[in-house]
Amino acid sequence: MSSLLVPETGPQPPREVRSPVEINALLKTLLQSRDQLIVSFPERSQKFQSFIVAVDPANHQLWIDELVPKEGDRYITEGESFRIDAWHEGVHLRWHCSAAQRVILEGAPAYCAALPGQLIYHQKRGAFRAMVQRTLETGVTLESDKIQLSGHLFDISATGCKALLASDQTRTLHPGAVIEACQLYLPETGTLDIAVEVRHVSYDENRDESYVGLRFRQPGPQAQRQVDRFVNYLQREARRLEKRDDLF
Template sequence: MLFEQEGSPQPPREVTATIEIHSLLKNLQQSRIPLSITFDGRSQILQSYIVDLDIPHGALFIDEMIPPIGDKWASQGETFRVDAWLDGVHMRWSGANAQRVVLEDAPAFSVSLPASMIYHQRRGAFRATVQRSIDTRVALIHAKHQRRFEGELLDISATGCKARLTGNHVQGLQPGERYELSRLLLPDTAEFDINLEIRHREYHQDADTTHVGLRFHQPGPQVQRQIDRFVHYLQREARRLEKEDLF
């Protein structure tokens, strides 16, 4: 399986960190995710897309709406709610005072970037398989004990990963223990610090390797953004390969 679900649905949380909001919106734009828009006091659901982000000027650009009656309501300055779903995550935010603009010779609307969003993981996060041809490295480093283990990723999700270590390390890796000074290297990123918690481990005698399940413990917004980008890249590549296999 290319993707597997892990964990359980999480309660909704309010996202207020600017860098995380920008990352989520960028993911919606790059994945061409449709936006469901409803105006206050109106029952009709309209559709649009994010066409651009102007982070320095705090602007979000969305396409004209379908059906076009939404363009009229937006031009009248009516407030609206935006809902979007990406890989089992429901995102929601509010907008108002949309301004008609022309973006690259096409009509669009400009609205202010949201100051907060509701982020609701409605199902477990997807784990994407990491091919051996992709260069990844993980170093498990304990803050207090003289322990260090190094390996490569087998799979990864927004909330954790599985690593392959050479040799038998079942006794040295105890579930629940945190390796606070760990390091993770993903393609096209600099190596970064991350706090990893051991979830499970299993020794495979035929290959003399230990597979260890790890949870990311409270990564900062910038680290989470790098992880999310890599997961989305793996998902896009997997979908592309699946489509090629159909022909």
């Protein structure tokens, strides 16, 4: 049985997951990681954000938070079906919900839906992605004729990274956009100029922060070596901390 917590050898073709045990494990991984969900409705172009707040395999139910923007709540309340897309560690998951009911869960509004009978599991990235601690002084700058944004690295792999930017950037940055002037500041390796493509953008309303997935576009040998060195540095640090924790 595949798991989101087990690294794959590389990109895999999409496959249908029908095993209730595996579906429950995948949904609980999204719950524990607080991964963003992208909610879309048939024949509506606007997309909405949410996240899983509870999973109950015994009663075949899951709960998701209210949608952002709020307009999406009206569509669910009116009984419209919707699709959910989620990403975790290079894996894209998607499934359909025929309906959901508005409820109060632990004192807060939420939507209760049936657990999916099947979902699509697509391992898209074979590169290891390393988390970047906020204590590290990283920097990301995106510049074009229309934008000039600065933030920090959330994670990075040999093929791309996720940037953490202040405020809502979902209307500023769009999937598929190419930004030729991207500058990364990587501790241990220095400053790197590299072109990137925007893959996805999500906004965390509670933190007032945006997460922007970026794919590196044909980096030269020197730039690739800088990225690889930084990823290797993060891996070494993660292993060092794991060994330290094992002593206690």
